[in-house]
Amino acid sequence: MSELRFSWFRVVWVMSLLLVVADSQSTHPTEVTALQVIRQSFEDPDNSLRNWNRGDPCVSNWTGVLCFNTTLDDNYLHVRELQLLNLNLSGTLSPDLARLSYMEILDVMWNKIGGSIPKEISELANLRLLLLNGNQLTGSLPEELGHLPNLDRIQIDQNFISGPIPLSFANLNKTKHFHMNNNSLSGQIPPELSRLPELVHLLLDNNNLSGYLPPELSELPELLILQLDNNHFDGGIPPSYGNMVRLLKLSLRNCTLQGPIPNLSRIPKLAYIDLSNNNLNGSIPAMNLSNNITTIDLSRNRLTGTIPPSFSGLPNLQRLSLFNNSLSGTVSSNIWENRTFNSTEELTLDMKNNRLSGISGTINVPPNVTLSLQGNPACSNGSMADFCGSPSALVSHLQSTPSNSTDDCKPQSCPPPFEYAPGSPVPCFCAAPLLIGYRLKSPGFSDFPAYFYPFEVYLTSGLKIRHFQLDLTYEWEKGPRLRMYLKIFPVFAGNGTNIFNDSEVFRIRSLFTQWEIPDNENFGPYELIDFTLLGPYEDLIPTTTSSSGISKGAVAGIVVGAIVGAVLLSAFVSLYILRLNRNKYHAVSRKRHVSRASLKIEGVKSFTYEEMKHATNNFDAASEVGQGGYGKVYKGVFADGTIVAIKRAQEGSLQGEKEFLTEIELLSRLHHRNLVSLLGFCDEEGEQMLVYEFMSNGTLRDHLSVTEKYKESFSFATRLRIALASAKGILYLHTEANPPIFHRDIKATNILLDSRLIAKVADFGLSRLAPVADLEGIVPGHVSTVVKGTPGYLDPEYFLTHKLTDKSDVYSLGVVFLELLTGMHPITHGKNIVREVNIAYRSGMIFSVIDAKMGSYPSECVEKFVTLALKCCKEDTDERPSMVEVVRELENIWHMMPESDSRTNDSIDIEHGKNVSSQSSSSTTKNPYVSSDISGSDLVSGVVPTIAPR
Structure with a gap:
């Protein structure tokens, strides 16, 4: 029975820690990716940013990255400051x-x-x-x-x-x-x-x-x-x-x-x-x-x-x-x-x-x-001789005059970087100062000694420290500007402490870096030249634990609290178990013991860490094909030759824990040709990895941007076919999945293309189950949830009301449609794609914003596609079409395409791995609005010209 109690303690303890992980926050994925790109744009010979590849930026305290200490409405942490002085x-x-x-x-x-x-x-x-x-x-x-x-x-x-x-x-x-x-x-x-x-x-x-x-x-x-x-x-x-x-x-x-x-x-x-x-x-x-x-x-x-x-x-x-x-x-x-x-x-x-x-x-x-x-x-008057010679050069340096001499202190008793604090009321107080380079950029005087004491009062008051803690030297520089070298000493605490604690270092630094020391009429604007951390402060990075989402101390407190709670809970559970017979215990245990082993479901394989390691050549950088807030994506090749995409959670990706479980649970029961298939997962060695079918042509955004890798631009026919395939995948989520699902993060980077340019919707880490009927059979119209998604694609009504609906996905997909038509990003230089296209549409200049790289296109089809996209992006939810209507309209536009562009060309039947004509595909499709077949051509370019780009 003692083994029984220990087993229950272990289960409760693990579950408590899982709850801690689930409740923790992480940096917004867009910002994680941005920081990684920013890091790549810098050359860092001193390796100052060496921890920028470890864990989560806000949670793991990346050098110079300071974040809000609470999450905003979207439940993510966000970067508040980038301090790389x-x-x-x-x-x-x-x-x-x-x-x-x-x-x-x-x-x-x-x-x-x-x-x-x-x-x-x-x-x-x-x-x-x-x-x-x-x-x-x-x-x-x-x-x-x-x-x-x-x-x-x-x-x-x-x-x-x-x-x-x-x-x-x-x-x-x-x-x-x-x-x-x-x-x-x-x-x-x-x-x-x-x-x-x-x-x-x-x-x-x-x-x-x-x-x-x-x-x-x-x-x-x-x-x-x-x-x-x-x-x-x-x-x-x-x-x-x-x-x-x-x-x-x-x-x-x-x-x-x-x-x-x-x-x-x-x-x-x-x-x-x-x-x-x-x-x-x-x-x-x-x-x-x-x-x-x-x-x-x-x-x-x-x-x-x-x-x-x-x-x-x-x-x-x-x-x-x-x-x-x-x-x-x-x-x-x-x-x-x-x-x-x-x-x-x-x-x-x-x-x-x-x-x-x-x-x-x-x-x-x-x-x-x-x-x-x-x-x-x-x-020429001899009495003026004293005033007619060359004046002596003015002294440009002044050492501070300490209130307590250190001449009698033994030098060997205060080894560097510790120094005797010259102003301390405690004789020979040996302490580690903060070393600060500081400059007055436009002082309102010519001679500093008269302002020396007022300056000390000004600065120590602004820093909220004692006057004797400050020691300074100075020199005039060209400008004239007044360069200062500040030493700030800790106060003798009576317990032998002779260094600042971390929070005081961060507090003093933030007063300088955030310009919270008030301006003074005499001293004018100042600038921080350097804030040097030596000796006992050497390992401190320029960040602040109070600004991160969860500090290390807070995490430790949560974990300790969880363990204490688990111990108490296990004690009560053990007493309860002692009163039950072993058979009943086993029954209860089977019902309550929930672990990831239960995720071993049909069609989703549990891979070992060794298999993942071998498939990616030990996660070699050459295998890396993408990266996001969750982690990196690798191309993997298994022993049997199967090519897969492996999404590996980065260290400290707490939000990734939720995404990991969500994607396994959802994708394990989603089967549609326009959704990326989940093949398996790995949960060993402290790693979390998801294994998908490999999409060799990358993301839709990659092709619209026309990068070095993808130089060929898509024709209108190909873009329309991608829109139709994406819409059918989302329609399946809304109407055929059981229960239905709201994707919540539809964007061009989450639409992937396989070797035949068949579009598939990916990344279900933020997805939510649609509401189900209550006891009276009434289905709520929305799910109330914190706002998540990507700026530029977010449904404005969802953003304001936190009410997620199927029309939220419609809005996001409408933005993707506008990207397909214009090649533009959702937000560029502060301009929103929805607003810009609306302006062009209302002014009769819609063809001026159509992507010129698309080549020639049928104008009537393009106009109808633009009209549909803008309807999807209506601010009023009720004015947007449903996904059924979106698919229907895309099908209609497709059938309007010139004969040479669509119907006489072959489409791809992915399920059977063969080419079938559009006509035969249409004839076998009973419900074209939820069919997994794609009607249309496999053209990438070469559309018959019907209108020149404007």
Whole structure:
């Protein structure tokens, strides 16, 4: 009896784990395939993406792949972010990025990726952050990017992108940050950008832009930074720029500008003005500048007149550069006399090479002030000698001053990569810091020491860490930009812990990568250069368990919970069993013991793993013929010469577990010439494999795309015959299968073609049984279920109501019909095939969208086929035809075909393996609408011309 109890425990435990697997979620198959294609487009010399072929992307935490922590309405996990920062990747950006349709952040910063920006990125309707800076991208900016409805930030700086700024960018109504500096953009800045209601930063410096400066930019209501340095503009600075009431920084250095300087007095918070190295002339206007002003650089122009008295008494001024002009008069000592300097504040006054005669007022210049008058008449006066030499070079580095010295700490007690935390209140606290490369792209000051402490407060507050946890060094870079090297230390916890836990690492990183640290008026926009994980953090990949569908901890918790539940359940079951006699136990056991052994049914063979391995030459890559979200498909050859297709579930494919059982259960009892036949399965060695008849001509989509493998295009007759065969297979599912079945994932890639181009419907992993009659004999009209399927093929009503009907399959098949007619994909560059064909149909231009590769075709037949396809794709379910009506209409169209195209040609009788005439086939078909025979020709091309493609 103890063996009995153990046996029951084992059954319950296995069933519990099966329930866990069945309830788990996986990444949407379309996105899995897209990620695999994206991986192939990259060159990865450091093998940073080595785990991209293991398990499920979201569940198995692929490097840089972050997913929503709950499934959406379709019960799949979806990629939310692609974070591939600084991984030394090269190659190109794949257009398949567009298939990650829920993605919000695309971050490939600081790699070596080349090629152009795929216009397909415009299809990512949820994209918020497009971060491509620091690569080797070329080509022009796709016009289509201007149609991203939720884009907050576009960063393409430091690439080799050329061409104009697309006019469509004026449609980016939610975009706040345009960072497009350091490229080769050319042409006029579109005045239409003034329509952008949220734009905060417009950084276009270091390009080849030309034309005039659009006065309309002054109408941008939220603009804080306008940085256009090093371009080639005509004319001058529009006076309207003085009306930018929110502006903090105006930088127009080296832009070949002419004319006067506008009055900027009406900008209340202006902190930084750089108009240097232009051809500006006239006098400097007497501007009442903001007390926030830190930098005024008007050097290398043709300015005349005197230095305005309004430049005096500015409490935060750090740099006033007026050198290489023709200014006259004197330098007023009020510029520095009315200020109180603290130990970190400095003021640089660079007045070289003008016509200044001296200093008005006292010449006692405090040590915090650097005044340079070299090249002015004032230097002929001996009393000015201290200001007429070459000024000392400014210090560009500053090490942070720790609050606690580590000089007395023993170096050998803190081996790398651990370091003594210089700011820790605990003496000689040895810890592992996070190493972060960080840069201020457009700071609002010229001298950092005065802002050092405020910056530390700003950053530690934004990161929600203690002030003493941060240590930094910095240096100025060309731009000017401020490069920083941050070290963030953990807090001494009192238990000897000297590293961050994983969740804290991920939290800090996500604050940087998702731009959740708020912008600051003084510090401007920032960028993350690198986030280095060394020592104890080395094995952490840039992802977050909280963002994946089910974390490893959660899975472990579920499994432990299942085991505990199984133990308790087995205890109750054992007590119950002890009260039953052995015979009754066996009866109950036979009824309750459900395992996959019960799937050994007639006509479906259970293969061994060794047979699968031998048939595929140990799953050699040369045998691979396809790949999807479930796994890979191999061509296999058994010992008896039988050629088969073997679908092998990939590791971690939890959704595949459901598909595995569903396909075996359904296909084992489906027998129709237009459905792919299931020959067997393998469930050994932890593997799940399904064995099908081999379809040597691949998918319908392969042929419509005309790939390298399938260069010949189908004639209209062949396309119509494929449509009819597919429709008959689905009609069988709806009306002849017992019980009836809704396929739920009809698409061109699930319609396969055999050696004679006979179409067969495949992939029943998402199929659902149709509703059956209740006790009163009433059959419900739908099945309520979570939405599953493929974007572009989904029935809109099913998507909105979750009510799956036979008309849902009709809609999907209608989309396939439109693909057959046009060759287009269901969704291309944000355009939906149903809408595009409808527009052409209503405007009388239907032949303009018909696939030209089809050759000549009978126009009347094509029109009727288009009409049928559009009826299938009606939004209102009741307006769609049934599958019986679809097959009937296709048969009618077939019989309308010219004699040479159809009836006088042979069709293929697959069941008997011989050719029979269409006429004899028709005569033996009692019910042509559910027959498994295909009426029609086996033509691939050579249709008699009746109309030229338009």
